[in-house]
Amino acid sequence: MATRIDVSDLDIYYGDFLAVEKVSMTIEPSSVTALIGPSGCGKSTFLRSLNRMHEVIPGARVEGKVVVDGQDLYGANVDPVTVRRQIGMVFQRPNPFPTMSIHENVAAGMRLNSKRMPKSELDDVVERSLRGANLWNEVKDRLNKPGSSLSGGQQQRLCIARAIAVKPQVLLMDEPASALDPISTLAIEDLIDELKKDYTIVIVTHNMQQAARISDRTGFFNIAGTGKPGKLIEMDDTATIFSTPSIKATEDYISGRFG
Amino acid sequence: MTLTTEQQTPSGGPSSRPALAHGVLPRWAPWAVLGGAVLASAALSVTAGLNAALFAVVAAVLTGGGLYAWSASVEGTRRATDRLVTVVVSSAFLLALVPLVSVLWTVLGYGLERFDLEFFTYSMRGIVGEGGGIYHALMGTLIITGLATLLSVPIGLLAAVYLVEYGKGRLARAITFFVDVMTGIPSIVAGLFAFALFALFFGPGVRMGVVGAVALSVLMIPVVVRSTEEMLKLVPNELREASLALGVPKWRTIVKVVIPTSIAGIATGVTLAIARVIGETAPLLITVGITTGTNLNPFDGRMASLPVFAYYSYVAPGVPRDPYLDRAWAAALTLILIVMVLNLLARLISRLFAPKTGR
Amino acid sequence: MTTTTAGSGRRTVQRPGDRIFTGSTLAAGALILVILAGVAVFLLTNAWPAVAADPADVPGGNGVIAYTVPLVFGTLLGASLALLMAAPLAVAIALFISHYAPRRLASLLGYVVDLLAAVPSIIYGLWGFTVLAPKTVGLSVWLEEHLGFLPFFSGPASSTGRTMLTVGIVLGVMILPIITAVSREVFLQTPRLHEEAALALGATRWEMIRMTVLPFGKPGVISASMLGLGRALGETMAVAIVLSASPGLMSLNLISSSNPSTVAANIALQFPESSGLAVNTLIFTGLVLFAITLAVNMLARWIIARRAEFSGAN
Numbered sequence: 001m002a003t004r005i006d007v008s009d010l011d012i013y014y015g016d017f018l019a020v021e022k023v024s025m026t027i028e029p030s031s032v033t034a035l036i037g038p039s040g041c042g043k044s045t046f047l048r049s050l051n052r053m054h055e056v057i058p059g060a061r062v063e064g065k066v067v068v069d070g071q072d073l074y075g076a077n078v079d080p081v082t083v084r085r086q087i088g089m090v091f092q093r094p095n096p097f098p099t100m101s102i103h104e105n106v107a108a109g110m111r112l113n114s115k116r117m118p119k120s121e122l123d124d125v126v127e128r129s130l131r132g133a134n135l136w137n138e139v140k141d142r143l144n145k146p147g148s149s150l151s152g153g154q155q156q157r158l159c160i161a162r163a164i165a166v167k168p169q170v171l172l173m174d175e176p177a178s179a180l181d182p183i184s185t186l187a188i189e190d191l192i193d194e195l196k197k198d199y200t201i202v203i204v205t206h207n208m209q210q211a212a213r214i215s216d217r218t219g220f221f222n223i224a225g226t227g228k229p230g231k232l233i234e235m236d237d238t239a240t241i242f243s244t245p246s247i248k249a250t251e252d253y254i255s256g257r258f259g
Numbered sequence: 260m261t262l263t264t265e266q267q268t269p270s271g272g273p274s275s276r277p278a279l280a281h282g283v284l285p286r287w288a289p290w291a292v293l294g295g296a297v298l299a300s301a302a303l304s305v306t307a308g309l310n311a312a313l314f315a316v317v318a319a320v321l322t323g324g325g326l327y328a329w330s331a332s333v334e335g336t337r338r339a340t341d342r343l344v345t346v347v348v349s350s351a352f353l354l355a356l357v358p359l360v361s362v363l364w365t366v367l368g369y370g371l372e373r374f375d376l377e378f379f380t381y382s383m384r385g386i387v388g389e390g391g392g393i394y395h396a397l398m399g400t401l402i403i404t405g406l407a408t409l410l411s412v413p414i415g416l417l418a419a420v421y422l423v424e425y426g427k428g429r430l431a432r433a434i435t436f437f438v439d440v441m442t443g444i445p446s447i448v449a450g451l452f453a454f455a456l457f458a459l460f461f462g463p464g465v466r467m468g469v470v471g472a473v474a475l476s477v478l479m480i481p482v483v484v485r486s487t488e489e490m491l492k493l494v495p496n497e498l499r500e501a502s503l504a505l506g507v508p509k510w511r512t513i514v515k516v517v518i519p520t521s522i523a524g525i526a527t528g529v530t531l532a533i534a535r536v537i538g539e540t541a542p543l544l545i546t547v548g549i550t551t552g553t554n555l556n557p558f559d560g561r562m563a564s565l566p567v568f569a570y571y572s573y574v575a576p577g578v579p580r581d582p583y584l585d586r587a588w589a590a591a592l593t594l595i596l597i598v599m600v601l602n603l604l605a606r607l608i609s610r611l612f613a614p615k616t617g618r
Numbered sequence: 619m620t621t622t623t624a625g626s627g628r629r630t631v632q633r634p635g636d637r638i639f640t641g642s643t644l645a646a647g648a649l650i651l652v653i654l655a656g657v658a659v660f661l662l663t664n665a666w667p668a669v670a671a672d673p674a675d676v677p678g679g680n681g682v683i684a685y686t687v688p689l690v691f692g693t694l695l696g697a698s699l700a701l702l703m704a705a706p707l708a709v710a711i712a713l714f715i716s717h718y719a720p721r722r723l724a725s726l727l728g729y730v731v732d733l734l735a736a737v738p739s740i741i742y743g744l745w746g747f748t749v750l751a752p753k754t755v756g757l758s759v760w761l762e763e764h765l766g767f768l769p770f771f772s773g774p775a776s777s778t779g780r781t782m783l784t785v786g787i788v789l790g791v792m793i794l795p796i797i798t799a800v801s802r803e804v805f806l807q808t809p810r811l812h813e814e815a816a817l818a819l820g821a822t823r824w825e826m827i828r829m830t831v832l833p834f835g836k837p838g839v840i841s842a843s844m845l846g847l848g849r850a851l852g853e854t855m856a857v858a859i860v861l862s863a864s865p866g867l868m869s870l871n872l873i874s875s876s877n878p879s880t881v882a883a884n885i886a887l888q889f890p891e892s893s894g895l896a897v898n899t900l901i902f903t904g905l906v907l908f909a910i911t912l913a914v915n916m917l918a919r920w921i922i923a924r925r926a927e928f929s930g931a932n
Binding site: 312341344345348349351356415418421425434437439441443444448458464508509534537539544594595598599 | 827900919
């Protein structure tokens with residue numbers, strides 16, 4: 001399931017404004033890659049370009065290539081909708097569909113993709129996903145309750161279950177724990193550690209300790225000033241970046257001199 | 260796209276994923292289909308003698324069906340459904356434009372016949388057939404609506420202030436509930452109420468301008484209360500607290516700070532309420548009646564009003580009929596112009612004078 | 619300055635200005651309740667004579683109930699037709715404005731639809747009679763020919779078009795803007811977060827709308843439809859002018875020249891020339907109409923309250 005991602009010379013534009021400049025990176029399958037950097041440096045924009053969600057804003061476009069499992073996401077004749085079915089996303093604020101029950105939430109992605117699925121098969125998928133998100137034991141008795149009746153941390157795990165239900169190749173997470181309390185944050189981090197066996201995970205975080213804890217590789221983004229494009233400054237194994245970064249800016253950020 | 264339940268150890272490896280790239284319709288596809296459908300429908304209309312409405316329906320159906328079929332074969336059914344919905348939704352909007360354009364076109368077409376100076380300066384006193392005008396009706400409408408506004412705005416404004424600034428208990432909840440109820444009163448029922456109220460004091464059969472004004476204010480008050488409430492709620496609490504912290508008593512805070520901040524929105528709401536009732540026919544029909552001459556005294560007998568004038572001229576014309584019908588349409592055109600101007604005024608006020616609340 | 623002596627009693631000193639002002643706002647609020655109570659009371663007392671009278675004295679000769687029932691039937695028929703036609707159209711238009719139209723055009727388009735709402739009802743009456751009614755004759759004939767086995771279209775098709783069908787269309791056009799406006803507001807309030815969640819799962823635009831916007835907006839759409847229904851129930855002048863009514867008739871036939879009248883139109887047509895018990899009877903029918911619109915409004919409120927759990931307002 002997990003695949004590798006190759007980004008080559010990616011420029012991200014909003015209209016004429018260059019938001020992110022010339023990013024190149026390789027992400028290994030079954031790994032966790034963290035993207036860190038000060039706010040406004042383009043890491044979320046970059047993350048969203050990996051499943052073409054940034055195109056939701058009118059006028060957004062890219063130049064360059066993002067190759068997942070041998071296919072360029074931005075190739076000719078590629079429909080963003082198809083891309084998003086294969087690359088899942090978890091957002092900063094948990095967003096289970098409020099008008100659906102827990103069961104329906106997890107099944108939502110499946111329902112879109114395969115119309116006829118016998119109920120038992122659907123139930124299996126829901127259970128597998130909820131187990132995979134470490135949520136099954138807490139909700140198995142109330143699958144028909146609304147998705148919004150859970151606590152914040154549980155809601156986020158529900159969103160993760162929803163994302164993995166369709167067995168995506170890659171899981172993108174945009175600051176998934178920043179809206180949660182410390183205990184739920186830890187639960188999510190443990191979950192990410194387990195998920196990486198089956199998925200390639202890219203996570204944006206502004207919490208450096210979190211990046212150090214859970215990621216295998218880390219990329220540091222920075223921005224020269226307001227109105228300038230964001231850039232990938234350095235990307236390396238997490239242990240290396242946090243102990244002996246090669247570039248001064250990285251070192252400054254990590255030691256808290258700015259950001 | 261089918262999903263395979265993984266049985267082997269999940270890791271990378273050659274995937275059985277479907278290709279990301281697949282057929283996509285060219286960007287000009289929807290317009291091409293539309294053009295084709297219009298042409299085909301036109302041809303069909305000419306040969307089979309369809310009228311304009313059927314032509315449009317056939318064109319719409321052909322566009323939707325054609326686009327769906329083409330898209331389904333190239334892009335798949337999900338995308339095709341998406342495109343079909345886009346066609347349906349756009350057609351709905353175009354369909355809604357039809358009656359609007361027709362109404363405005365009709366009123367303009369018929370109404371302009373009598374848009375002359377005499378029309379606006381003469382009443383119908385002594386007129387049989389040609390000539391005459393709506394001076395009496397115009398005055399009547401302005402006076403009655405003005406009176407209604409005078410009654411409704413203070414009551415509505417103060418009640419809204421009570422609901423927002425003071426009321427927290429059961430009384431407030433009752434008032435809110437009943438204001439909502441009042442918005443649903445049919446206008447004729449409001450007329451009956453005013454009639455019955457005055458019949459109590461003056462006996463049945465009384466017709467006066469002020470009775471109509473009371474009926475209209477029953478319709479206006481809930482609108483004023485609702486919109487004023489909305490506007491008052493938009494005023495940030497920090498403003499009130501700043502004033503109170505300076506030692507200004509609560510009532511002065513409301514009068515000097517809260518209300519002036521929201522005055523533009525309140526004015527907008529009042530203007531829209533006026534626009535709503537100025538065209539009401541039914542309550543005035545039964546409470547104020549109609550006259551041929553000019554009566555400017557709302558406390559003395561019947562008065563004319565624009566909508567009632569238009570009604571009677573249309574359904575009970577004299578002989579010859581045409582001048583009466585012309586006057587009816589011209590009165591209708593005047594009415595619609597007044598309403599449109601009021602609506603525009605309301606939007607202008609809100610656009611120009613509203614403090615930027617950052618919405 | 620207001621002086622509060624700390625700890626010595628819980629009431630703050632009230633300034634006279636505060637008292638007067640508070641009192642007047644309270645009075646205004648109470649006045650509203652009084653007015654509404656007044657409406658009910660006056661209607662009741664004036665309707666009562668018709669109820670208590672000898673049925674033979676009441677217009678129609680069979681008492682108030684027999685007089686009122688056909689009118690209520692006609693009112694419900696016309697309003698239901700209008701709602702049936704307007705509600706789906708309004709939802710589609712609201713969706714168009716909120717999710718399909720280019721952003722810059724969206725508010726302009728909203729204004730355009732609101733223009734329909736600004737047109738006074740008398741003008742719809744004149745337009746309906748002059749322009750629309752003749753245009754429906756062709757349709758009525760076709761309906762009678764092809765669907766005449768249904769009680770709705772059993773004909774004979776009216777040659778003037780002054781039918782319940784035309785009234786239904788006119789009322790539908792009149793209530794379209796209010797349903798559209800409220801639905802549009804509700805659709806625009808769908809949280810972006812949920813829309814993005816659906817898109818991130820790989821939904822097309824329509825699928826996203828189906829998954830998030832429509833369920834989220836369902837209570838709002840229902841409430842909007844009820845508002846529209848209420849308006850259609852109480853509409854007077856358009857019906858009075860367009861409809862060719864036969865008093866006392868109850869029929870489902872939508873395309874003939876004999877149609878049931880509606881409560882409101884009947885009052886408007888009969889009131890100016892009525893006196894005595896006839897007036898009381900008309901007021902009785904007005905009371906019944908008031909009760910119906912009240913019930914519709916309360917139903918709308920109840921529906922919203924029931925769905926609050928799933929409404930996403932959390």
